[in-house]
Amino acid sequence: MYTSAKQLGIKLCRHCKLSMPEEQSHCQRCHMQVHSRIPQSLQKCWAFIIAATVGLFPANLMPITVLSTRGAPQYETIMSGVISLIKDDMVGIAIVVFVASIVVPVMKLVGLVVILLSLQFNLNLNNRQRIVVYRIIDIIGKWSMLDLFVLSIMIAVFERNNLVGVEAGPGATAFGAVVLLTLFAAKSFDTRLIWDKQLE
Amino acid sequence: MVTLANTYPLLSFTFLGIPSSANILRGTVLLLENGYYLVGFSVVLASFIAPILLFSLICYTSLSLSKGWKTPFLATALHFQDDLIHWSMIEVYIVSFLVALVKLVEYADIDLGYGLWCICITLLLSTHLIQRIEPAEYWERYVHIR
Ligand SMILES: [Zn+2]
Numbered sequence: 001m002y003t004s005a006k007q008l009g010i011k012l013c014r015h016c017k018l019s020m021p022e023e024q025s026h027c028q029r030c031h032m033q034v035h036s037r038i039p040q041s042l043q044k045c046w047a048f049i050i051a052a053t054v055g056l057f058p059a060n061l062m063p064i065t066v067l068s069t070r071g072a073p074q075y076e077t078i079m080s081g082v083i084s085l086i087k088d089d090m091v092g093i094a095i096v097v098f099v100a101s102i103v104v105p106v107m108k109l110v111g112l113v114v115i116l117l118s119l120q121f122n123l124n125l126n127n128r129q130r131i132v133v134y135r136i137i138d139i140i141g142k143w144s145m146l147d148l149f150v151l152s153i154m155i156a157v158f159e160r161n162n163l164v165g166v167e168a169g170p171g172a173t174a175f176g177a178v179v180l181l182t183l184f185a186a187k188s189f190d191t192r193l194i195w196d197k198q199l200e
Numbered sequence: 201m202v203t204l205a206n207t208y209p210l211l212s213f214t215f216l217g218i219p220s221s222a223n224i225l226r227g228t229v230l231l232l233e234n235g236y237y238l239v240g241f242s243v244v245l246a247s248f249i250a251p252i253l254l255f256s257l258i259c260y261t262s263l264s265l266s267k268g269w270k271t272p273f274l275a276t277a278l279h280f281q282d283d284l285i286h287w288s289m290i291e292v293y294i295v296s297f298l299v300a301l302v303k304l305v306e307y308a309d310i311d312l313g314y315g316l317w318c319i320c321i322t323l324l325l326s327t328h329l330i331q332r333i334e335p336a337e338y339w340e341r342y343v344h345i346r
Contacts (some may be wrong), residue, residue: 029342029343090302142286145289145292146299148242154303155230157227
């Protein structure tokens with residue numbers, strides 16, 4: 001067995017990594033408030049997860065780009081964008097976009113839910129599995145911004161073009177909100193709760 | 201380098217004879233003008249504001265700490281520096297650019313702009329730099345010069 005710093009009455013400053021006795025409220029080195037664990041970590045994380053899950057629906061169902069050619073405006077959702085890439089024989093790019101904008105956000109939410117549920121209901125997952133899931137979530141997180149970057153590049157490219165116009169659609173805001181919410185969800189989870197559970 | 205990457209045209213290309221060029225800032229300005237504040241703001245933050253601030257802060261803190269100068273707002277700068285590492289998404293941006301490029305090939309003849317090379321260099325430098333940063337080390341030095 002092992003002992004955690006919390007059991008020894010020590011806590012770590014998350015900002016400058018200085019350890020100090022539990023009763024101290026502020027870090028003496030960087031003067032930030034220090035908590036032994038992120039306060040209400042699980043509740044915050046759940047709140048962000050639920051909000052992001054709700055946002056996934058408008059993000060995927062509403063158009064994120066509006067292409068106006070000479071005819072009627074063409075509304076594209078994330079998925080229809082991917083499909084039209086496949087039709088144009090750009091399978092590689094289609095996979096990149098699909099993974100970044102659909103697989104990554106969904107995987108992040110599912111992964112966090114699995115970790116949280118396994119902690120709250122003592123499911124059969126060991127700490128190593130939990131922390132591996134968390135690390136993956138943390139690393140892949142920022143890649144879901146990809147489609148928004150692509151969108152803003154396309155808008156700029158077609159700005160002064162009379163034949164093809166590209167504009168953002170309402171789904172873009174929903175998608176942006178989902179990306180930010182999943183980033184906050186991952187940040188609000190305190191990985192140290194994983195070992196606390198085992199030491200109880 | 202980041203400034204160059206964001207203001208230089210990324211690519212100039214001819215669309216049915218009409219020359220046009222693009223950079224990411226123009227795209228976000230248009231997003232904001234059309235009322236897409238959340239999208240525009242997060243894009244400009246992750247691709248422009250965060251990387252620029254991050255690199256200037258790193259220069260500032262590294263210089264002050266290595267020379268042992270007691271410069272103002274050093275602690276605040278160090279705190280910001282740690283947060284900004286999460287918001288600087290240059291590597292995502294470069295892949296997005298490549299995706300956009302491939303999408304554009306069907307519309308037009310494309311000449312790659314100088315901006316692309318600037319971004320590639322920035323990407324290499326920044327990933328190298330961020331890997332080497334150890335926040336605790338900065339703070340240890342910080343205590344010595346106070
Ligand atoms: Zn501290």
